[in-house]
Amino acid sequence: MMDLFFKPESIAVIGASGTPGKLGYVIVKNIADSDFAGDLYPVNPKSDEILGYKVYRSVTEIPGELDLVVTVLPTPKMTVATVEECAKKGVKAVIIESAGFAEMGGEGKVFQQQIVDIAKQNNIRLMGPNCSGIVSRDIVTSIYPITKKVPGGNVVLIGQSGLLAAGMASDIVENESLNISRVCSIGNKCDVNENDLLEYFGNDDGVDVISMYLETITDGRKLVRIAKEVAAKKPVIFLSGGRTEAGARAAMSHTGSIASNARIVEAAVKQTGMIMADDFTELKDFAKVFSTQPLPKGNRVAVITLAGSVGVNVSDLCAAHGLELPKLREETREKLKDMFDTPVSNPVDLYFSVTKIGFTKTLETTFPDAFRDPNIDAAVVILAGFKYTREAVEKKIIQKIVREVGKPVVVCMIVGYNKYKNVIMDEMGKEIPVFPSLISGVKALSRLCEYGIRKHKKSA
Amino acid sequence: MILYEILGKAGEEKRTVLTEIEAKAILGEAGINCTDTQLATSKEEAVALSEKMGYPVVLKISSVDISHKSDAGGVKVNLKDKAAVEKAFDDIMNSCKAACPHANIEGIAVQGLAKAGTEVIIGMIKDPSFGPVLMFGLGGIFVEVLKDVAFRIVPLEKNDASDMINEIKGKKLLEGYRGQDPADIPFLEDMLLKLSALADKTEAIAEIDMNPVFAYKQGAVVVDARIILEAD
Numbered sequence: 258m259m260d261l262f263f264k265p266e267s268i269a270v271i272g273a274s275g276t277p278g279k280l281g282y283v284i285v286k287n288i289a290d291s292d293f294a295g296d297l298y299p300v301n302p303k304s305d306e307i308l309g310y311k312v313y314r315s316v317t318e319i320p321g322e323l324d325l326v327v328t329v330l331p332t333p334k335m336t337v338a339t340v341e342e343c344a345k346k347g348v349k350a351v352i353i354e355s356a357g358f359a360e361m362g363g364e365g366k367v368f369q370q371q372i373v374d375i376a377k378q379n380n381i382r383l384m385g386p387n388c389s390g391i392v393s394r395d396i397v398t399s400i401y402p403i404t405k406k407v408p409g410g411n412v413v414l415i416g417q418s419g420l421l422a423a424g425m426a427s428d429i430v431e432n433e434s435l436n437i438s439r440v441c442s443i444g445n446k447c448d449v450n451e452n453d454l455l456e457y458f459g460n461d462d463g464v465d466v467i468s469m470y471l472e473t474i475t476d477g478r479k480l481v482r483i484a485k486e487v488a489a490k491k492p493v494i495f496l497s498g499g500r501t502e503a504g505a506r507a508a509m510s511h512t513g514s515i516a517s518n519a520r521i522v523e524a525a526v527k528q529t530g531m532i533m534a535d536d537f538t539e540l541k542d543f544a545k546v547f548s549t550q551p552l553p554k555g556n557r558v559a560v561i562t563l564a565g566s567v568g569v570n571v572s573d574l575c576a577a578h579g580l581e582l583p584k585l586r587e588e589t590r591e592k593l594k595d596m597f598d599t600p601v602s603n604p605v606d607l608y609f610s611v612t613k614i615g616f617t618k619t620l621e622t623t624f625p626d627a628f629r630d631p632n633i634d635a636a637v638v639i640l641a642g643f644k645y646t647r648e649a650v651e652k653k654i655i656q657k658i659v660r661e662v663g664k665p666v667v668v669c670m671i672v673g674y675n676k677y678k679n680v681i682m683d684e685m686g687k688e689i690p691v692f693p694s695l696i697s698g699v700k701a702l703s704r705l706c707e708y709g710i711r712k713h714k715k716s717a
Numbered sequence: 718m719i720l721y722e723i724l725g726k727a728g729e730e731k732r733t734v735l736t737e738i739e740a741k742a743i744l745g746e747a748g749i750n751c752t753d754t755q756l757a758t759s760k761e762e763a764v765a766l767s768e769k770m771g772y773p774v775v776l777k778i779s780s781v782d783i784s785h786k787s788d789a790g791g792v793k794v795n796l797k798d799k800a801a802v803e804k805a806f807d808d809i810m811n812s813c814k815a816a817c818p819h820a821n822i823e824g825i826a827v828q829g830l831a832k833a834g835t836e837v838i839i840g841m842i843k844d845p846s847f848g849p850v851l852m853f854g855l856g857g858i859f860v861e862v863l864k865d866v867a868f869r870i871v872p873l874e875k876n877d878a879s880d881m882i883n884e885i886k887g888k889k890l891l892e893g894y895r896g897q898d899p900a901d902i903p904f905l906e907d908m909l910l911k912l913s914a915l916a917d918k919t920e921a922i923a924e925i926d927m928n929p930v931f932a933y934k935q936g937a938v939v940v941d942a943r944i945i946l947e948a949d
Contacts, residue, residue, distance in 0.1 A: 473846075474846045474847070475846070476846060477844060477846035477847030477848065477870070478846070478847055478848040478870065480847075481847065481870045509734070509784075509924060509945045510840060510842060510924035510925065510926045510943060510945060511838065511840060511860070511926045511928055512838075512840025512841060512842050512852045512924060512925070512926055513840075513842040513924050515852065515854075515860065515864055515866055516842050516844070516850060516852060516868060518844075520866075520868050521844050521847055521850055521868055521870070523868075524850065524867070524868035524869050524870060525847060525870050527869075527880065527884075528869050528870055528877055528880075
């Protein structure tokens with residue numbers, strides 16, 4: 258059933274427009290520019306042709322079967338009429354992008370109930386209303402232009418807000434910052450909700466990481482059941498809005514007076530093994546780490562730096578986020594001793610090695626020698642955005658080492674010239690996680706370790 | 718089953734608050750260890766129950782209309798003999814009738830005095846989206862001031878119960894701090910799992926407080942309990 262949304266063979270866009278800039282135009286253009294190879298039917302009573310596609314007056318006028326209908330109509334009333342037509346036509350999947358429904362209260366709520374009723378009677382699955390639908394390689398119904406091919410990667414993003422999900426999708430696709438496969442905005446989720454999608458993507462072997470943002474939780478009990486199953490297979494990163502809302506219940510018990518929505522959501526995240534993100538950047542950053550780095554077996558970290566003071570700060574942050582900085586083993590220290598003027602410790606200060614053999618070579622040999630130490634599960638590598646870093650970045654040394662050693666790395670860049678730093682962050686950031694602050698890198702790595710340890714325990 | 722008898726009775730009487738005796742009967746049937754608590758409708762009955770349970774005993778007013786029992790002068794503890802029980806019975810009746818003249822008083826609950834242990838609170842509430850949710854914490858200021866509690870969604874699995882207990886910041890106090898006896902953590906975990914099973918199968922229950930629970934080196938006991946039913 259969900260496949261009708263993600264792999265339709267025919268799509269109608271109701272409220273399609275020939276005027277560039279209008280939502281009805283952007284959607285048709287986005288679908289046309291995607292890899293969608295089926296039949297596309299723009300619907301508009303006043304046009305004949307949009308972007309080379311023949312325009313139809315109504316859904317019922319479209320010949321043949323119709324898998325998916327996308328509506329972007331100016332009034333809720335028109336949307337209700339369209340859903341009715343979809344029922345007549347035998348359509349089974351509808352994405353309603355228009356706003357003006359339950360989120361407005363009053364009459365909007367009534368209109369939403371009407372479309373829900375029609376859908377129920379006719380076995381139609383509805384996504385939305387008040388959403389921006391789907392961004393994927395096969396279909397793009399987003400309201401922002403998608404200018405490049407969607408990567409077809411291993412990450413999916415489920416969002417509630419239409420605008421934000423659309424914005425994040427455009428950002429990720431244009432900047433190639435995440436190996437995304439689908440972004441899905443479910444809006445008011447009058448029918449299709451987070452549980453449907455979590456289950457769908459949980460069963461999709463092509464999806465390795467799920468990031469999800471919710472403002473409301475439709476059916477928490479079911480979410481716990483499904484998330485537990487899915488999170489045991491693959492990481493589910495979770496950001497929940499409205500967590501600070503005080504316990505709204507008029508409780509008579511002591512327990513009820515302490516329980517707040519925030520605490521219950523946090524409990525659910527812990528109980529299911531999901532990974533809590535605290536903002537939208539983390540939703541993306543954590544997904545980047547999880548989708549590009551191998552899972553560590555433990556939380557023992559090597560900090561790789563050229564500046565002692567940075568190493569100290571990272572050590573403190575690691576301790577605060579549950580990461581350990583163990584000593585390197587005797588054999589590792591012995592192996593590395595020619596590269597250091599002082600005994601090798603952790604943080605691993607590469608300064609002396611750089612003065613002896615240069616930066617690139619240091620990253621190529623000294624770093625992996627320390628990283629291979631059996632006491633180490635993961636590394637935080639601090640790079641600076643200067644000219645001397647360029648060569649190592651261009652040679653993709655870190656990527657190669659991650660592959661060879663089989664342990665995860667996060668890179669933090671806190672100093673540098675923009676002309677190098679920004680380029681390095683952009684370029685390297687396409688393939689591995691690069692953070693503009695130490696705390697963001699350490700936090701993301703701690704989440705990866707936490708999940709890795711849990712998974713390791715389960716399989717042991 | 719006691720559970721359905723009590724639910725039926727409360728339904729007929731159109732009340733959502735159960736008495737402590739009823740609450741403990743339901744919890745006891747679910748396998749949760751509670752202090753022996755029985756209703757006395759007369760002074761003589763109170764004495765007879767006290768002798769059967771063994772002194773010292775605790776007397777508490779039993780009325781669904783009096784929720785703050787101590788405030789109404791409805792609780793007398795550490796009663797060591799027949800005379801003390803008789804006096805306490807009269808004192809409680811008099812002060813409760815004065816404090817809450819319209820309260821429907823069914824009698825006085827007699828219970829054995831539990832020996833002091835590590836104070837724990839275990840509770841259940843219903844979230845509109847998540848359904849029944851359990852809470853675990855240390856009693857007293859830890860719950861009142863620090864809100865040092867952990868929640869989990871019902872149904873709990875075994876590891877959820879141990880995670881809850883591990884999660885609280887004051888966990889050290891359960892492990893035997895400064896010469897105190899450690900608490901029987903497996904026993905507390907078992908209590909949580911039994912409460913989870915009860916909450917999971919009983920839709921009619923809206924809220925449960927087991928507060929305090931005294932945890933010992935071996936075992937634990939629910940000293941006071943409160944159950945609120947769904948309104949419809």
